Amino acid sequence: MALTYLCMISWDSLQARLNINKIIGSTAEDQKKINLVNGLISAVSFNHEENRKKLISAGIYSDFFSKTYYLLKIIPFCFILLIILATYLRGTIDITTAVIYVSLTVIFILIGPDAYISMRGKKITKKISGRLPFLLDLMNVCVHTGMTIESSLDYLSKEISTVDENLGYVVFKTVERSKVVGIEKAIDEFHQLVPTSEAQSFAMTLKQSLQYGSSVGPVLSSLASDIREINIMELEEKIGKLGAKMSIPLIVFIMIPIVVLIAAPGVLRMISDA
Structure with a gap:
């Protein structure tokens, strides 16, 4: 996430500098940099249109991020995977720990961002x-x-x-x-x-x-x-469902402990008499 943020900040600052230089009249050098970066990104980006629609629905409007979305997921994943593999080969961790680390890496780096963007898009x-x-x-x-x-x-x-x-x-x-x-x-x-x-x-x-x-x-x-x-009807429907939802913690955290407190003395007497 920090790498993604730094890349987006660098790209935005470069574009802002280009817009300023358009007013001044000196854009050739910065335009070459942007064309070079766009060429490199286009060479490794895929599913750009699909990513752009998905990110726009989630409120992320950076074209740079839509082009490098999968790249910014795959590079950290491969880097962490190499670290886990090197640590395992050195004997620092066993196979079970390595599998756990790989699973957590898959969840947080590959699956997590997609789930977050999907949830944010719906919201x-x-x-x-x-x-x-x-x-x-x-x-x-x-x-x-x-x-x-x-x-x-x-x-x-x-x-x-x-x-x-x-x-x-x-x-x-x-x-x-x-x-x-x-x-x-x-x-x-x-x-x-x-x-x-x-x-x-x-x-x-x-x-x-x-x-x-x-x-x-x-x-x-x-x-x-x-x-x-x-919208008001949907809000009223949610409010109406709160009563049923609140009954679950009421039963679990209040009713069951009360039943245990009532039944415990009798059970203890039966155990002591036996």
């Missing part, structure tokens, strides 16, 4: 979906002021990042893609980035408004209210 997707009513209300205000759907998304992509970075990034990528493939295709890709029923309703509402020219303001307000009601 961020749910968070973005819960923030959609906020986006819908802001779009409703923008539409009522006379802005189109495209211009309102363009404006909100710059402003909403101060409130929610992940939602701001998704809206920003939607605006960027709309300039290349069109707004309807970009809205479909928004649903692909946030694969939830709320995002699907949002995409369908915008597409219907674009296709038929209907007024989108009242529909956005109604959709925001519906999503809020769904």
Whole structure:
């Protein structure tokens, strides 16, 4: 993790230096460095597109990290594996300890990051979906002021990042893609980035408004209210399940010790009489 962090910091600092030098007018040397690094990374990277989608869903937007994701897992794994093998050959550890160390290395270096990114991706997707009513209300205000759907998304992509970075990034990528493939295709890709029923309703509402020219303001307000009601119902469902979940520690840590305390004197008398 420390190696990954240092690599990402170095790459970001190099890109920041390149952007500064673009203003000054001296970018040739730094551009050569970036091209060299990109060439080396491209030679050893694989599944770049799959990694990029997976990392974007987890809120990690570094292109460098998506290219070197597997590389940053395999190199530490091989290094630790060589250390374990050398230690075993020297006789410092036995075969059982070596197998345990290898298993822990596989879990924490190969399986652990994938599990963490998957869990983080689900959490961020749910968070973005819960923030959609906020986006819908802001779009409703923008539409009522006379802005189109495209211009309102363009404006909100710059402003909403101060409130929610992940939602701001998704809206920003939607605006960027709309300039290349069109707004309807970009809205479909928004649903692909946030694969939830709320995002699907949002995409369908915008597409219907674009296709038929209907007024989108009242529909956005109604959709925001519906999503809020769904979120409240899910919260109430979780609260309702707490009672059943709390009964398990109640039985294990309170009821069973009480039964033991009540039955213990009688059992001890029977043992002593016998």
